[in-house]
Amino acid sequence: MALTGGGPADGIGVLTDELVRRLKPLTFSDPVTHVYNPIDYARNGYDRYVARFGNSAKEVLLLGMNPGPFGMVQTGVPFGDVEMVTGWMGITTFVSQPEYPHPKRPVDGFSCSRREVSGGRLWGWAKQRFGPAEAFFSHFFVLNYCPLVFMEASGRNRTPDRLPAAEKKTLFSICDRVLRQSVAIYRPRWVVGIGAFAEKRAVAALEDTDVKIGRISHPSPANPKANRGWDAVVERELADLGIDLPAVKR
Numbered sequence: 001m002a003l004t005g006g007g008p009a010d011g012i013g014v015l016t017d018e019l020v021r022r023l024k025p026l027t028f029s030d031p032v033t034h035v036y037n038p039i040d041y042a043r044n045g046y047d048r049y050v051a052r053f054g055n056s057a058k059e060v061l062l063l064g065m066n067p068g069p070f071g072m073v074q075t076g077v078p079f080g081d082v083e084m085v086t087g088w089m090g091i092t093t094f095v096s097q098p099e100y101p102h103p104k105r106p107v108d109g110f111s112c113s114r115r116e117v118s119g120g121r122l123w124g125w126a127k128q129r130f131g132p133a134e135a136f137f138s139h140f141f142v143l144n145y146c147p148l149v150f151m152e153a154s155g156r157n158r159t160p161d162r163l164p165a166a167e168k169k170t171l172f173s174i175c176d177r178v179l180r181q182s183v184a185i186y187r188p189r190w191v192v193g194i195g196a197f198a199e200k201r202a203v204a205a206l207e208d209t210d211v212k213i214g215r216i217s218h219p220s221p222a223n224p225k226a227n228r229g230w231d232a233v234v235e236r237e238l239a240d241l242g243i244d245l246p247a248v249k250r
Contacts, residue, residue: 007055007056008054008055008056008057008185008186009050009051009054009055011181011185012050012054012182012185013047013050015178015181015182015185016039016043016046016050018178019039019147019174019178020037020039020040020043022174023037023147023148023171023174024037024040026167026170026171028150028163028167029164029167031152031153031158032150032151032152032158032163033102033151033152033153034098034100034101034102034105034150034151035148035149035150035151036067036073036098036102036105036107036148036149036151037098037147037148037149038067038072038073038075038076038147038149039076039147040098041095041096041097041098041099041107042072042073042074042075042076042095042096042107042109043076044076044093044094044095045075045076045077045080045085045091045093045095045110046076046077047076048076048091048093049076049077049078049080049085049089049091052089052090052091053089053133053134053137053141054137054141054186056138057186057187057188058137058139058140058141058186058187058188059139059140059188059189059190059243060139060140060141060188060189060190060191060192060243061140061141061142061143061182061183061186061188061190061191061192062140062141062142062143062192062194062216063142063143063144063145063179063191063192063193063194063198063199063201063202064078064079064142064143064144064145064194064195064198065144065145065146065159065160065161065194065195065197065198065218066144066145066146066147066148066149066150066159066160067080067144067147067148067149068116068118068119068157069105069116069149069157070082070112070114070115070116071116071118071119072144072147073105073107073149074095074107074108074109074110074112074116075091075095075109075110075112076093076095077089077091078142078143078144079116079118079119079122079123079142080116080119081115081116081117081118081119081120081123082110082112082113082115082116083115083120084119084120084123084124084127085110085119085123086110088123088127088133089123089133090133092110093110094109095107095109095110102151102155104154104155105151105155117219117220117221118218118219118220118221121219121226121230121231122142122194122219124231125230125231125234126140128231129235129245129246130246135246141186141188142194143179143182145160145175145179145197145198145201145202146160146171146175148160148171150163159197160172160197161197172201172204175201175205176201176204176205177205179191179201179202179205179206180205180206180209183206183209183211188211189211189212190211190212190213190214190241190243191206191211191212191213191214192213192214192215192216192238192241192243193213193214193215193216194215194216194218194219195215195216195217195218195220195223196215198215199213199214199215212241214237214241214243215237216233216234216237216238217230217233217234217237219234
C-alpha cells in the first residue's frame, strides 16, 4: 500500500502489507483465545501515523513490545493513547473491527474513553521535551516489535514472551525480519528498546548490523520505576546512552 509519493513511508507500507500477510495464518494455543492485529483492522490510523511522521530517516528508533488494549488496539498508532494521538499528533480516522472481537476487549477506535497510561507517559514526555510533534519525530520514531495482541478468555493480556517456544520461534522470525528491514529504511544510529523484551529482540535481530542498541524503562504502570516519575527516569537513561536531547519546551 503506497502511503505517499515516495520515501521511507512507502517502504514501511510495503513491509506492513507483507507483515499482515505473513501473520494471518498463524495460530496460537490456549490460554490465548483471541488475537488482534491493529495494523490490519486499524490500518487507517497506522498509515496516517507513518505518512505524517515516518517519511524521513531517523536518528533514534524507539521499539515497543506489542500493542496495548487502550492504545494501538484502538487507534492503530504505537502507544496510541487517544488523547495524545488526536490532540498532539492531529490524527483521527475510522477504525474497523477485528475479525473475532473479544467480548471483554471491545474496539471503540477514536471514541475509546479509556486512557493508555504507557502512551500518555511516552507521548506526554515527548510533548514536554520537544513541543510540536514534528520536532520530536524529526529525530525519533516509534514502532512495535510485534503488532499482535494476545488475549485470554478472561480478557487478560498475554505478552509475546509468554507464548510457547514453537509459537515464539515462528512469530519472532517474522518480526525480526521486519525489524531489520525497518532499520534499513530509517537508517537510525540507535535502536532503543522500550523495556527489556524489546531490547533483547533488537539485539537478536540486528546482531550483524552496526546500529547501536540500548534500553529505556517501560512507562507501564506495571513497572514500579515508571510510577516514580518516568520522565526523569527516561531523561537519565537517554543521557547515559549518549543520546542528546533539546532543551525542555515551555
